[in-house]
Amino acid sequence: MSALLAADVNVAQNVGFYIIAAVMVFGAFRVVTGSNVVHAALWLVVVLGGVAAQYVLAAAEFVAISQVMVYIGAVMVLFLFGIMLTRATIGAEADLNNTNWKIGIPVAVLLGATMIWVIVDEYRGSVLEAPDAPMPTEAISDVFLREGLVPFLALSFVLLAAAIGAIVLARKD
């Protein structure tokens, strides 16, 4: 805790981060362990909203707004429609997990522990100074329309192809 009191650390920002992070981790845990598909989708909304809040804390307002619009606005509606159209039972389901789902526990623990160990080893003590202002949207759009123009156009084709592909796949005949 003494590190939190250093002069160059914004305590309020850190406390906000920890509160949101706790809610997000709990929500993500419920997403992957819950027995009700609709509840899992709603917990996923909590996680995605928490991610948007972390973006605001990290001075990334434009990405936060995009996150809210695309994920919470569009992707979650798609998920709820997908659940509604594919699910027979309402309420908890018994067989949401594979028979050998326990293999996932050591894999996830090993993966997470390795990553956390490496991250803490590399970045221990390094402090991000809080930016004075949020990242200006002009800067983001400049990158999009200069260095990132070709991937940006390619991305529009990806979205077009995905839309056409989704229509073709989901058609009745």
Place this chain on the structure above:
Amino acid sequence: MFAVNFLVLAAVLFALGVFGVIARRNAVMVLMSIELILNSVNLNLIAFAMMNGSPEGHVFALYVIAVAAAEVGVGLAMVLMIYRNRRSIALDELSAMKG
């Protein structure tokens, strides 16, 4: 704000998402776990952008958001097609291509 904060949170979300992909049997739940993984990557990108003070990380995060939206659209269309043909979206029953 410590650099470790964002990166460790993203690592935890990533591990939980990987657990979901391995453990879940319902195809829609697997897609949700993939969303968790993609969001953890985005958190990392934003944290690195904050470290460098450059907008490139934000641009990459926006690319990832767009690709994730396309992925969910196509993925759910495939799940609907499988459900229509087999009346089930349990992934362990989809063994038609098993060698």
